[in-house]
Amino acid sequence: MWSGNGSGAKELFWQIKHAVSALTLTIIFGILATAYIGNVVSVHCALNYVGSSSMEVGVVMVAEDLMTVETRRISSSQVIFVALDKDGRSTPVPPLVPADADEQARLEQAHIRRMRMKEIDEELAKMRQEMSAT
Numbered sequence: 660m661w662s663g664n665g666s667g668a669k670e671l672f673w674q675i676k677h678a679v680s681a682l683t684l685t686i687i688f689g690i691l692a693t694a695y696i697g698n699v700v701s702v703h704c705a706l707n708y709v710g711s712s713s714m715e716v717g718v719v720m721v722a723e724d725l726m727t728v729e730t731r732r733i734s735s736s737q738v739i740f741v742a743l744d745k746d747g748r749s750t751p752v753p754p755l756v757p758a759d760a761d762e763q764a765r766l767e768q769a770h771i772r773r774m775r776m777k778e779i780d781e782e783l784a785k786m787r788q789e790m791s792a793t
Contacts, residue, residue, distance in 0.1 A: 691731075691732055691733055691734055691735075692722065692731035692732060692733045693722070693731075693733070694720075694722035694731075694733050695722070695724070697724075697725065697726075698722040698723060698724055698725070699722070699723045699725060700720060700721070700722050700723075700733070701720070701721045701722075701723070702718060702719070702720050702721075703718070703719045703720075703721065704716050704717065704718050704719075705717045705765060706755060707737065707765045707766065707768070707769035708755065708765075708766055708769030708770060708772075708773060709752055709753070709754055709755035710752075710773075711751055711752070712741055712742050712749040712750055712751055712752055713739055713740065713741045713742070713749075713752075714739070714740045714741075714742070714752060714755075715737050715738070715739050715740075715769050715772075715773070716737070716738045716739075716740065717735070717736075717737055717765070717769075718735060718736050718737070718738055719732060719734075719735040720732070720733045720734045720735070721733065737769075737772070
């Protein structure tokens, strides 16, 4: 799921000259497993979703014990980047075209996550408005 040639992501990022992180969605972040001194820690990324000017990148950190060859997933998160033009304003990005069923599933899961985050944002805004009215 997290490996592969990533050609679509590479192509997309070559077309975008500047991007900034706008939000980190902490799906699972923290200590899932421990990385010890002497472990090799790898960071694996996958492009999950592309909006009109934003991109969601899934990030998984894995620790490997070189003595036992055991690997452990130590954390994961989703990071949202926004593409910027030369003047620092958001700019359109090309669409993500899934290359296989795994990429399609990741795209659909990210879309659901995005819709749920929008619902949460709307609910929080409503709560803030109600609190300020009292």
